[in-house]
Amino acid sequence: MSIINLSQVKKHYSLGKTTVEAVRGVDLTIEKGDFISIAGPSGSGKSTILNMIGLIDTPTEGEVTIAGENIGKLDDTGLTRLRHEAIGFIFQSFNLIPVLNTRENIEFPLLLGKNGKITAEKRDWIDFLIEEVGLGDRVKNKPNELSGGQRQRVAIARALVTKPMIVLADEPTANLDSNTGEAILELMKKINKDSGTTFIFSTHDHKVVQIADHVVRLLDGLIVEDSRRN
Amino acid sequence: MIWRIAMRNLIQHRTKTIIIGSLVALGIMLTLIGNCLITTMGSGITKSFTDNFTGEILVTASGAKAGVFGAQSDEMFGPPVISVLKDYDAALAKVKALPGLKSWTPQLSGYAVFNFEEKGSDFSLLFGIDPADYFKSMDNVNIISGRRLAPGEEGMMLNRKMQDSLKKSMSVNLKVGDTIQLNSFGDAGFKIREVPIVAIFEFKAANQRIFTPSFVDSTTLRVLLGKNVGPTEKVQVSKEATALIDANPDSLFGDDTTAAAQTVSGSGKVLTEQGLKTMLGGKVAASVPPPGGGAWNFILVRLNPGVKAEPLIKELNREFEKDGIKANAQGWQISGSPDSYTFAALGLIFNIAMILLAVVSIIIIMNTLVISVMERTSEIGTMRALGAQKMLVRKMFIAETLSVTVLFGLVGIVLGAIVVAILNVVGLPADSDFLAVIFGGKILKPVVSLKPLLTSMGLILLIGSVSWIYPVALALKVSPLKAITTD
Numbered sequence: 001m002s003i004i005n006l007s008q009v010k011k012h013y014s015l016g017k018t019t020v021e022a023v024r025g026v027d028l029t030i031e032k033g034d035f036i037s038i039a040g041p042s043g044s045g046k047s048t049i050l051n052m053i054g055l056i057d058t059p060t061e062g063e064v065t066i067a068g069e070n071i072g073k074l075d076d077t078g079l080t081r082l083r084h085e086a087i088g089f090i091f092q093s094f095n096l097i098p099v100l101n102t103r104e105n106i107e108f109p110l111l112l113g114k115n116g117k118i119t120a121e122k123r124d125w126i127d128f129l130i131e132e133v134g135l136g137d138r139v140k141n142k143p144n145e146l147s148g149g150q151r152q153r154v155a156i157a158r159a160l161v162t163k164p165m166i167v168l169a170d171e172p173t174a175n176l177d178s179n180t181g182e183a184i185l186e187l188m189k190k191i192n193k194d195s196g197t198t199f200i201f202s203t204h205d206h207k208v209v210q211i212a213d214h215v216v217r218l219l220d221g222l223i224v225e226d227s228r229r230n
Numbered sequence: 231m232i233w234r235i236a237m238r239n240l241i242q243h244r245t246k247t248i249i250i251g252s253l254v255a256l257g258i259m260l261t262l263i264g265n266c267l268i269t270t271m272g273s274g275i276t277k278s279f280t281d282n283f284t285g286e287i288l289v290t291a292s293g294a295k296a297g298v299f300g301a302q303s304d305e306m307f308g309p310p311v312i313s314v315l316k317d318y319d320a321a322l323a324k325v326k327a328l329p330g331l332k333s334w335t336p337q338l339s340g341y342a343v344f345n346f347e348e349k350g351s352d353f354s355l356l357f358g359i360d361p362a363d364y365f366k367s368m369d370n371v372n373i374i375s376g377r378r379l380a381p382g383e384e385g386m387m388l389n390r391k392m393q394d395s396l397k398k399s400m401s402v403n404l405k406v407g408d409t410i411q412l413n414s415f416g417d418a419g420f421k422i423r424e425v426p427i428v429a430i431f432e433f434k435a436a437n438q439r440i441f442t443p444s445f446v447d448s449t450t451l452r453v454l455l456g457k458n459v460g461p462t463e464k465v466q467v468s469k470e471a472t473a474l475i476d477a478n479p480d481s482l483f484g485d486d487t488t489a490a491a492q493t494v495s496g497s498g499k500v501l502t503e504q505g506l507k508t509m510l511g512g513k514v515a516a517s518v519p520p521p522g523g524g525a526w527n528f529i530l531v532r533l534n535p536g537v538k539a540e541p542l543i544k545e546l547n548r549e550f551e552k553d554g555i556k557a558n559a560q561g562w563q564i565s566g567s568p569d570s571y572t573f574a575a576l577g578l579i580f581n582i583a584m585i586l587l588a589v590v591s592i593i594i595i596m597n598t599l600v601i602s603v604m605e606r607t608s609e610i611g612t613m614r615a616l617g618a619q620k621m622l623v624r625k626m627f628i629a630e631t632l633s634v635t636v637l638f639g640l641v642g643i644v645l646g647a648i649v650v651a652i653l654n655v656v657g658l659p660a661d662s663d664f665l666a667v668i669f670g671g672k673i674l675k676p677v678v679s680l681k682p683l684l685t686s687m688g689l690i691l692l693i694g695s696v697s698w699i700y701p702v703a704l705a706l707k708v709s710p711l712k713a714i715t716t717d
């Protein structure tokens with residue numbers, strides 16, 4: 001079942017008089033439960049594509065359909081709502097809220113929904129996630145008291161807390177050393193297998209691509225390879 | 231959650247919070263202190279004028295620009311003209327019907343020359359009163375020597391400031407028991423009258439900066455001013471109190487004369503019957519007694535404690551207009567000028583300063599918030615990316631602004647109240663006449679009252695509810711993309 005569909009998607013940025021064609025006509029289908037890597041050199045358009053899938057940017061041309069909704073038809077409120085329900089983010093520079101501790105950062109997305117109450121069931125889920133990412137002893141720490149790897153683990157737990165269909169990770173290992181980066185990817189893969197959550201991560205590191213079972217290679221805003229491994 | 235984040239952000243950015251907070255606290259504190267001073271001064275100056283000179287309501291002839299001290303600034307030369315309240319009886323009837331009326335008293339005001347022959351002369355303001363009535367309404371004098379005027383008695387209570395100034399300027403040493411010659415020269419011709427000094431007094435109020443009125447009985451002043459003398463006074467005039475200055479006075483007027491003698495000053499005119507009538511003033515007029523016992527300039531109205539004058543003044547004026555009564559009711563301010571103007575100007579300056587302070591606070595807070603929005607673009611973008619609606623961002627910044635302004639505003643109120651309380655115990659001395667007027671007394675003991683408190687709170691709310699508008703608009707423009715593009 002496809003949950004993400006890009007058809008003839010183009011994205012242009014105008015910089016004064018010149019126009020940058022970041023994405024130049026991309027067709028892409030992503031299935032539920034995929035663990036997919038968007039690979040390509042810097043500037044090839046990885047982030048731009050992830051941003052459109054993540055509903056924080058819109059295409060200049062073409063259609064992006066997420067969970068059956070054409071995102072071009074949604075206003076800011078609608079995009080925000082869908083983003084909250086369907087998508088979890090893992091950022092390259094972690095983007096934790098500095099004044100909140102580990103547990104509070106993880107629970108933050110739950111407070112944004114219509115039903116912002118933390119129920120006992122939700123609390124158990126948060127506890128489970130904290131254990132899953134291995135931060136049981138760091139619950140009360142603020143982000144600036146955590147290492148890069150620990151911060152990214154918080155971010156992973158935060159991305160999963162709303163049980164989204166899709167988790168997006170734009171170069172999640174770029175700010176981590178390779179061992180830590182590998183561990184983070186292993187963790188993501190484990191959760192993907194356990195929960196069936198779709199993971200999409202981008203990388204410009206050839207080694208990192210190995211872990212994915214669906215690889216999309218970009219060059220200059222165009223797909224040059226779209227392959228599945230079994 | 232919003233509040234938790236807001237509070238933690240405030241603590242996180244302590245320095246900024248403390249700077250903004252101290253500004254708010256200081257501003258609110260100064261505003262409260264200033265407002266309390268102004269309010270206390272206001273009630274002080276109001277009280278000293280109403281208690282000492284005007285009553286809560288002063289009824290004058292309609293169109294009269296003058297209060298009890300005479301005409302205002304446009305009258306630069308010569309004695310001010312103070313209009314007679316012709317519709318005295320009709321006006322009085324309306325006054326008597328006022329709810330909350332405590333008492334009332336009529337009064338005359340006029341200027342006369344204190345004549346000391348070769349030693350010189352001086353110009354002075356006189357209040358013509360019925361002592362029984364007047365002092366029942368106005369408990370405004372401290373007798374230094376002598377006694378109050380008795381009802382029906384002709385005589386003068388001399389203001390100590392006038393006594394001092396006469397001593398200084400022409401070494402005239404007046405004391406109780408002396409007689410003083412009063413002259414007047416106006417539309418009604420030149421008049422002379424001699425009265426005994428029955429008292430040296432001073433006003434209880436400190437604010438007799440410019441005016442140093444003395445009291446005389448109403449008959450004496452009426453005669454000097456060439457106004458109608460009523461039948462009451464005519465009967466009550468005693469011969470001892472009346473002195474005739476002109477040559478051969480007894481043969482002219484006899485013992486039971488009501489009025490002062492007079493000469494047509496230096497003109498050498500033959501005394502025609504008409505001229506004589508004019509000069510006789512009081513006596514001639516008395517033969518056609520006006521209703522209500524003689525001419526008056528004013529009715530001073532005292533209200534029961536706590537009764538507000540403003541609405542009653544309006545009501546009186548409505549009634550006067552309705553019945554075609556040529557009278558006008560006003561507050562103390564007309565008589566109180568220029569002091570009331572000085573005070574009003576002071577209040578205005580203070581209000582402008584307060585508004586400037588609020589504007590400056592708002593701008594500084596706004597500026598700090600704008601910086602804070604820019605510093606936190608990534609954080610705002612992240613929240614938006616995680617699914618926070620614009621409303622939440624808005625609420626978060628409002629929460630921060632409101633908690634700073636309200637918290638530190640209240641600190642300002644408490645500090646301000648403490649300062650005012652200390653000033654109340656210590657007291658601010660008025661070391662100049664001007665300050666005495668502004669303070670409405672020799673020492674100012676400001677009190678914290680409701681109005682300044684409400685003003686301060688209103689100011690806090692204003693600052694708290696305006697300063698975030700622009701920064702929040704900026705914050706709302708932050709796109710979730712900023713979560714990624716700024717780090």
Ligand SMILES: Nc1ncnc2c1ncn2[C@@H]1O[C@H](COP(=O)(O)OP(=O)(O)O)[C@@H](O)[C@H]1O
Nearest residue numbers: 013015020022041042043044045046047048049
């Ligand atoms: N906001 C933007 N304004 C202008 N050009 C941009 C913007 N974002 C990306 N680009 C350009 O689009 C191209 C693709 O960028 P991006 O998607 O970030 O690539 P990647 O993530 O693969 O490094 C680059 O040439 C980049 O300079």
Ligand SMILES: [Mg+2]
Nearest residue numbers: 046047048170
């Ligand atoms: Mg990128």
